[in-house]
Amino acid sequence: MKISFRWLKDYVHITLPTQEIAEKLTMAGLEVEVAEALGDQWEGVRVARVTGVAPHPNADRLRLATVELAGESQTVVCGAPNLSIGQRVAFAQVGARLVDGHTGQTVTLKQAKIRGVASAGMVCSERELGLGESHEGILELPPDAPVGAPLADYMGDTLLEIEITPNRPDCLSVLGVAREVAAITGEPISPPALDYPEEGPPIGDLASVEIADPGLCPRYCATIIQGIKLGPSPRWLQERLISYGMRPINNIVDVTNYVMVEMGQPLHAFDFRTLSDSKIIVRSARPGEDITSLDGQKRSLNPDMLVIADAHRAVAVAGVMGGLDTEVTEGTTDILLEAANFAYASLRNTAATLKMRTEASMRFERGLSPELVPPNIKRATQLIQQVAGGRVARGVIDVYPGRTDAGPIVLELSEIPRLLGMEIDRAEVLRVLKALGFECREDSPERLLVNPPYWRSDVRLPADVVEEVARIVGYDLLPTTVLSGRLPHRQPDIKLRLKERVRDILSASGLHEAITYPLVSADWLEATRSPLGLRLANPVSREQEYLRTSLRPGLLAALATNQKFGAEAVRLFEVGRAYLPREGDLPLERETAVAVLWGGDGDVLWTVRQAGADFYEAKGLAATLLDRLGTGGADFVPSQEPFLHPSWQAAVTAGGRTVGVIGQVHPDAADVLEVDGPAVFVEIDLDAVVAQSGRPISYRHLPRFPAAIRDLALIVAEEVSARQITNILRSSPLVTEVTLFDLYRGRPIPTGHKSLAFRLRFQSPQRTLTDTEVDRAQQQLVERLGKELGAVLRSA
Amino acid sequence: MKLLELHGQALAELEQAADLEGLEAWRVRYLGRKGPISQSLRSLSSLPVEERRLQGEMANRVKGSLQDAWQSRREGLRLAQVSKPPSGVDISLPGRPVPMGRLHPVTQTFRDICAAFQSLGFEVVEGPEVEWDYYNFEALNIPPGHAARDMFSTFWVDYTDDRGGHPMLLRTHTSPMQVRVMEKTQPPVRVIVPGQVFRYEATDATHEAVFHQVEGLAVDESITLADLKGTLYEVARLLFGEERKARFRCTYFPFVEPGVDMAIDCAVCGGEGCRVCSGTGWLEILGAGMVHPDVLSRVGYDTRRYTGFAFGMGVERIAMLRHGIDDIRLFFQNDLRFLRQFR
C-alpha cells in the first residue's frame, strides 16, 4: 500500500525525518519503504503571483511576465499560452534544477537572454517539476497558494510503500498508519470529523435493511443523503486519491474510496431511486442469478455467494463490487450509503471465484472489525454532505446481528517476562497500551484487564497484548540469552544418517551431487518407465504436472543439460524422494539414491588414461556404496527392468533383498530426455538399504603367515560367466582372494571363447603353506574347472 | 703407523672422497671392524696397564674425531648430491587428479545450519513433503478462507477424500513438522527440520516454486523470546561470521505470537543501502516467533506451563547470501560449471 506522508500528517504531528519514521514503523511490524519523494528536486522553486503580462518586443509567440514573490518582482520570458494576471504559479529562480521540457534531462537553470530580453528565471510546467507529462502550458496553482513559499513546502510529498501483514487490516488505511506513528512517537492522534447536520426525514421512513444470512453479514449500516449534486471532487480529494493510485470518478464514489483509504472500511453508494421498494436485503445469491458489475461484466452467481439485493434482484456482490444498475450516475440525486461487515472466508471465496480481488475485498478478507462500520459511515456521510451537498436523513440504519461481547483480556503481568525474557515496567506497559488505543483497568497489582480499541480485530489473547507492548517498546531492547534447561532425549535418525553417508560416499567416489525438480511431466515418467503417481490439481505447466515416482527423469535431464553445455564427462548423483501413491493416505516418500555416469574415456590428462562410463563402472560404484554402507556387500543378479538396456543391466541385492538396479539407460528413454550416447544408471532404494545397513563390524585377526600368489589363465566358452569360475576358485579353503586381472578375446583364443586370468592368494591362518600344498590345491581347482565348465589352462 | 699420523692421513683422504661411494670405502678402511683403529683397540689387551690406558684413550679420541669428520662429510656430500638437478623435472606439470565430487550447495548449507543447531542441542528430524491441509495450515492457525493463505501460494494434489474435500497439498513450509513433532513427544522439545518445500509461483531470479527450508522448534518450561534472539544471533554468527550485525523486528506469522523477522546487515553495501538489499541495508534471512498458544493447546500442551519458539529459514537464500549467487534457478539447473564451484 502506498500512502502520502502529507496525508498522514493530517492525523498526527510528525517531527522526525521520513526515513526515521519508516525505520521505526518497520521495526514495529509495518514494513515501510520510502518509495518516492515529490519535491526533493524543487530547490529554488517558489510560489509566485503573476502581476503583469506584456508582449515580447522581438517575438510573437513569447511574452514577458512579471511575477511577484514576497515583495520582490522579477521579469521572465514565457512561451506558455495559459499565462494570465493574478495566477499563482511555480517560479524557478536561476540555479534551480529542473527537468528540461524537451529532452527530459535534469538541468540547472542558467541566467539567459531570450530573443534579446533577460529572463530572471522560469515559470514551470507540470513536466518541468516532474509532476506529470503536461508541457503545453504552465502549472496553475490554487489561488490560496502562499506567495513566496518554497514549492516543496507547499506541495512536496513523500510516498511510503507499506507492506501490511494479513493480521492488520486496520493499517490498510492512512489513519491506521497514523495511529502506529502516534504510538511510536508518543504524539496524540487527531481523528477526522464525523459530525454533520441531519436535515432530512427519519431514515426509517425512507428505507429498510434486512440481513437474511447473519452468519455471513454480522453488521450492516446505511445512511441516505437526498438532493446531492453530482460532479467532480475538489482538487484536494482528487490529489489524495491519485497519491494512493486511484482514479477520481465523481464526488460520491471518490468519497467512498477516500474514506476507505482514510479509515479502512470499504463503503458503497447506491443510487437510492434505483433500489426497488427502497429495500436492502443481504442474502445468498439464488441459483442461476446473475449481476452486471460496475466494470460492465456480466457475472454468474451461485448460492455460496453473498449478495446485496433490493426487493427483486442482486444489486451488489457483498463486499466485492457494486452492480451497474444501481450505480451512481449523472442523474443521481439521492444515495443510499452502505457500510457493512462480511464474513471473511466466504467473501474471499467469492472474490476468488469471480476473479475480482478489489480494494474492498482485499480489506474484508483480512477480517475487519464490525466496530469499524459506524465511524466510517459517519465520516463518509459527513464528507459527501461537504463536497456534494444534500440533506442527510436522520439517523443511521444499523443492523447488527453478529454482536459479540468477548470481555476484556486478562493480562497477568508475569506473562510479559515469561514470554519475552525481559521485564517491562508496569507504567511503561500502561503507557504503550494507552498510546495504541487500548483501555486498561488495573484489576490487581499483578494483572490488567485490557480492552483492545474497536479498530483492532487481531488482538484476542494475552500473548497478543504482550506482542503489542514488545513491538512498541522495541525488540531491540530484548536481551540475548541462551537456552538453558533440560536437553531432550535424543534418538539418532538412522535414515537421515544413511542419506548423509550416501552423499559422502558418492561424492568421495568422484560424483557431483545434483538436486533435481520433484515435479515432472507425464512424458518423462513414461519414458523412464516410472508409474504416473500423484498429479497436481494446479500445475504451473505440463512439464511440472506430476510428482516424480522415480528420480530417473530428473537426473537424466541434468545429464542432458550438461551435455548441451559441452561437458565431456558427467558423473552425477542425487539423493531424494520418490512419491508413491497410497490409497486414502499421503504417498510413501521413498528415499532413493541415483547416479548417472557418462563419457570420460580416453586420455583425460597427460598422465591419466581412463575408460569411459560403462556398466562395470556402475557396478563398481553400487558395490562400493553398499559395502561402505555396511550391508555386507552387494550382489548382482539378472534383471528385467524396462528402463534399462535389456542386456546391460542387473538387479542389486544386499542381504538377500533386492535394493536397486544398475545398467545402461535404454535408448528410448535416452531419446526422450535428449541424452546423447550411452549413459549408465544406478538406482538404490535407500528405504530397503536401511534395514540391511550398519551391520556391526567384528574385527578379524591379521594373517600371521605369508601368502602364496599364483596367476591362472583359463580359456572358457563365452557362455561361461566370470562368477561361475570365481565360485569354484573360492571353494578352495586355502584361497583367500580371487582377482580377475585380465580378460582377452581374439587370436590365438578360438572364436566363441575368451581367456580370463586370475590372481589367486593362497593363505592359511595356521601355518606357512608349502609349495606342494599350493600346487595340489591349484591342481584340484583346475581339474574342477575343466570338468564343470570346460575350462582349459592357457599355456604361457 | 702411529695413531696421530693415521689421523692426519685419514682426514686428508676424507677430503678426497668425492661421492657417497668413496666415502663408504673410506669408512670401511679407517673405521671398519678390520680398520687400524679397531685393530689398535683390540691389541690393547697385550699392553701393560698404564700404557693400555693411555693408548686406549688416544685410540678412542682419534676414532671419535674421525667419526665426527665422517658424519659432517657425509652430510655435505648428501646435500651436494640431492641439490644437483636431475633432468626431466617439471613441477608445473599437472598432478594426477584425485576424482572427488562435490556436494550440492544446498546440502552444504543444510549441513552448516544443522551443525550450528546441533551444537546447541537440537536434534535433526525430517517430515513428509506431501502434506494434509491440516498440518500445513489448520493446525498452524490458518483455517480455510484465512487471508494468511495468501502468504503461501499452494500446489494442491489432485486428490479427493471421502467427503469431497481436497486436503492433500505439497507443503508450503517445513512448519507442519512443528505440529507433527509435538503430537508425538512431550517437552522438552528441541528439533530442527531440514526439508524441501513448494510454492505455487512462477520462477525468476529470486523465486523458485521448489526450494529448501530449515525449521526449528524448542518447547519447554520458561523458553523466552530472548532465548530465541540469543539462539538465532549465535547461529547467524556461525553462518555469516563475527562481523555481521543482526536485527530482530516485529512481524506476523499466524502460528507465532509475538512474531519476529530477522535480518542481517547487507554485506554488499555495509548497511548503507544498495540494490541487493533494496536500499534498506538489511537482508531478511528468517521468520520466527514464540509458538502461538493455540498451536500449543491444539497438540495438548499446557500453555500455562510451556512456552516455545519456532523459526524457519530459506536455505537457498542463505546460500545465495553467503556465496553471492544472484539467481536462485541455478540451484536446480545442476550445471557442473556451477556445482564444481562449491566444496
Ligand SMILES: [Zn+2]
Ligand atoms: Zn545493500
